[in-house]
Amino acid sequence: MFKLSAKVNKETFKLAMKECVKKAWIWDNKENFTNAVKWKKDRILEIDADANFDDENEFSESAESIDIFSAYLNIDSLDENEKEEFLIRWNSAWDSETGFDPELFAGETIEDGNAFGDKVREYFDMKNIIANDKRANKKITVNLDELKFFEAEQKTKKLLDEDNCEYIYEAAFSYDDEKIRTRCDVLKIKENKHVEIIEAKATTKVKAEHFFDLMYQVFVLEKCGFIVDDICIAKINSDYVMNSDLIITAKTFGDQAKEFINQFGKIKYEEIEEFVKSDFEVKYDNNSIEVELEKLVALDYLTYGTNAKRPTLKDELKMFREKFDLDQIFITLSNYLKIKPENGEIPEFIHNKKCTLNYNKDRAGNWDHGFNHEQYDNCYHVMNWFDKNEPGFWNIGKFKRALKSHVIRNSKSPYFKDYESLFEPSIVLNNKGESFFEKNRIARRMFEVYDLKKQYPDDESKWRIIDFDNIEWINNLLSVYKEYPIYMYDFETAKWAIPRFNLVNTYYQTPFQYSIDVIVDENYDYNKPETMYHYSFLSNEQNTDPRIKFIENFIKDSFKHGPGIYVAYNKSFEQGVLRKLAMMFPKYAKPLAYIIQNTVDLMDFFTSDTKGTGRPAFLIYHPYFKGSYSIKKTQPSLDPSFSYNDLVINKGDKASETFRKFVDGRIPKAAWDLKVKEGMLKYCDRDTLAMVVILKKVKELMEDYNGKN
Template sequence: MELKNVVKKKDFIKWFASCNKEAWVFHNLKNFEKAIHLRDKKVYEFFLTEELEEGGFESGSGFDPLELYKNILNNKDLSEEQKKQKELLLNILDEFDGLELSTINNNFILDGNDTGQAAREYFIEMLTKENIKNNTNFKYYDFQQSGYQDSKWKTIELINNPEYKLFFEPTFEKYDGKMKTRCDILFKNEDGSFDIIEVKASTKEKDSHFFDLFYQWYIVSESIIIKNIKLCLLNKEYFRGVNGKLYMTEDLNDTSNLVDYKLEVEEILKRKIVIQEEEPDYLNYDKLFILNNSIEKRKIRIDYIDFFKSIRDNFEIDNEILKMSNTFINDKILSDKMCGCYELDFKNLNLKIKEKVCSHVVKWFNKKKFSIFDLPKNKEKSARFYYDKNKVYIEDLDWGDINSFFYKNGEKEYFNEDCKKIIKITQNYIKKNNNINIMDMVDINKKEVLKEVVRDYFNYPIYMFDFETSMWAIPKYNKSKSYQQIPFQFSVHIITNENYDFKNPDKTMIHYNFIAKSPNDPRPEFLSNFLKACFLKGPGKYVAYNKSFERMVIKDLILMFPEFIKPLKYIYENTIDLMNFFQLPKNNWLIYHPEFRGSASIKVTQPVLDSSLTYKDLKINKGDKASSVFRRFADNYFSQDLWDKLYKPDMLLYCDRDTLAMVVILQVVINYIKETSPDILKEIKGEI
């Protein structure tokens, strides 16, 4: 079989696991620039957001690679940072593995490098132990620094050399180099067969890992006998410096056993909180890494190699690769309705086409206008509606459109009740020339729900708090695990009565903040200051924006400092979520403004509700920037002096702005309720 175009590993993974069109866009620089051209010419619109977080929180923001890199690729007048981004982008586009935009994010690069280096040390250590045990002298070879051609010929030479048993980054190819790969690790067995080991800076197996390994096996098995295929992941249960596990001594969600402030917290706070810092222990690689040679679904495990062989024998894989290669020649595939990706058929050990309408590339429309693609958690259904009805703008939808159905394993609505609510509010907004009626914004049909949500904001003091965190794939500090959010900064705005005003914060509120002073584990000092701030005016209500994140961090602090479980548990139990005005199970969007465009992010909701407070004047204006800066400080990428004089002041301004933005939202929302449903507030205050 002869391929017309190269099929890179990232092409292969995106084609099978995600979307054929994504594979086309990210195939090479020519296609990437063509996609930008087609959007500029109003032929197609693209939704190719790259998500950037490994952890389960704040993972939905990501970035639009076409928008982000359009100017970088085409403009000559670039800043030094943009020049570095352009160089990195072009290098990645040129790599034979293919384009993975998430690697533009520096934290992903660092995590990948750190995990790869740790895995090398682990397997070299294993080889050394084996040599000592068996009185042998097997060697390892690392091709990492070798160019492609040198690595290819050196691989052929050394895998047949009986002195070598362990190889890092060996190179193989197929179809005259149109498909080529480097294996993270290749291990030679006693019978002359080999094990392929793929290392991932991840704590869980994903479909993309399956196709990554399959691509390697498909190429490498042409040259050598593969006995085992293994996926090396990070152990999410491993805590650095801890023998065994860390256990929670109390159920944090047990409402029958709430913490009593007077009896259980007050005495602890009277003591001077002194927490000893400690140097991180050596990493235990045996516990850090988990090796699997099988994939699991519904508690059934199947060896990768058996699954791969079955696909080879029962699925026309060669024809699919040929089709993929031919597809990259022109842009015809972008007009397809379906993604064309596959799912794993565990029953038959095969692949089956996934019936998934493509929401990644659709016929062009004006994104600035209100469209069905603004509706939250509805991208695929919105794409299906666009294909089926040829309507995309909310202003063009009639009653029949809004309540119509499609058939996929039964009758299903295009738009759920939340979407219908947003459509109705947005249509009224458009009819009034983008002038909002507050009566439309507040869901007065859910007065009782709204009353219960707002009631807690009249129990003073109110502590508006926000954390900034960093995370590492390889646990950096003792009593931390892979991708654990390590808090290094907080801001607390304390509201003591109803006369607070975000426009006059110094006189109407109390503010307390903290940021780490050194690269050492920030949690001891963080905890000491956080407890001081959170009880400065006595016990109260604690307010976070998306409380699941802050409560997760508090839970981790309890695991590390069990002696402070009572005050931390008190905060945990009494934390409420400001986001409940927008996102509340079964009662979403108690407050909705069309300019939210379906997003409940504080970076969207706050400026829409009141634009007088902005992040635009800040050098650090996003959480991922703050996280990256501290991580580099903690990893000694820049000096203490630079941290103190350059970065720290900007970091403090950013975190402080977040909690002030929360005050803005609360103040505006209560004014809306006062105007639309004054009886709610009177009842809460006991005035009626």
């Protein structure tokens, strides 16, 4: 007989199935989480419970990882308003009927999920109205969203008995004294206890966690005696562009924008000179903003992945159950969740080297335990404590966290300081008996610089910050900056799941702010603003498309000193924003294309280009980078006198969320003008000034090198 020893909520189940039972245990309830915080503070365990990025290769300058665990640990560093806002969301999240979801804790994610959920309900309301026009027995739709779980469960039973309902939104079901319980975003009612489950996700593709979400719902409903005929994800159609005749024929919206720009070929300044010098004005779009539900909402019945022949979600679930016993999985997970710390002692299973209950598919689509590999100790979610701020194996970019965990667990020390070489016998080898670092240039470069710092702690000139073996690469990159003017530019963007303005698609990166620092000769000094020119823009209008005045001001400011070299940090982001602007506002495409074509990437001094030119990573590397090439690490390392610490708004995600609140009316205009606007301008301005700092410091390093050689 199926009987659970402890409650298994949906979010806990998803975490355990996709990632790790230890992570699931920590986030299952406040008591467990509080214990985990204490063990981390006491330096007993290192917990990587909600890191979003596998490695620095996934870094985007415009998007910050939201580390909730670390945020909670550092809550006392927040100002009173931020702390109060954090705790309100924090306590509310723990009261969720389905369990605490770390990913949904971030503000924008919740808002987007709720907004799309509303649109999905409108979509099925519309489907029901159309169906009613063709049938004699009219059906209704009922939304139970406002009801508490018990009330919703009773109402669900009543509606099912009455047999006149087509769709129930937030239908509630439970089994085994509510040890498992779920609510279905959309439940389609059929005859004889047959149903279909539609899960609404504010995403453009089906993900692994969505599959496990539906798996849980199917399991609960089957225990309650229902037959689930089909399951699907109601997702956002990324090809839908609000109030536009544009048809996405390329793979993505971004790919189509690239094709649009490529059609111009190489643009000469003479082609755009007259236009950019004119006093042009970009007109506002006066068309009403109205979402077309049939174009926005897409029902996806296929499982996650990229294989064109991938099975349906229903067939995927069938294949999973043919190999694994779901009853036993729930019982096993329940037994883990039953475990409570006695006298503050850490439960034994927390020390497991593998992620129990983690399930994944291989490349052929066959199911197995995701970390069921004997040669590696793969769990990186919970490990014995080590200091992540101390340079070591954990900081190595483009090195999977599962392998980092294995090396740290099985080597003498996690820190570089305890080794004379990366090839010491005390460092574990890979499953082929070879060093993990033989072909890992990033690791070798990081270790080389750190080792020299260890030998000469007070003489930075001996740290080999410049990669002497690749001087030609550095000279080639620097040669671009010999021409003036140099326009250093940076954007801030905001995005919405539901298109917020005309001529945008879902999660369109909407630019609302820029900063430009213009270097006109070699006598520039970032400590003396008068040696450069500075231009900035910030949209200050609510319920108004910020791109209109952005385009107008950006083009004018970008040619104030004639054509030049344009510099971004992580240029693929800024170029992507400009390409989409050009495609959606073709009248201004050529000057935007000129900027795109003449933009270079300041980040090239730090990142590799293994698929293109072959440029190696970290031509410039300072030990304080700690393996990162984020501007938040590179600039302060090269010149600690400049940082973001004095700013009220000091991260890109915070700027984006703040502007979004303003546009949506959650920050009053008066408060924006009085308190917020100045902080927004200072943050974006600091980014371009940081870029000037980096260029100046790289040039100084090379001048010092050339003077000695």
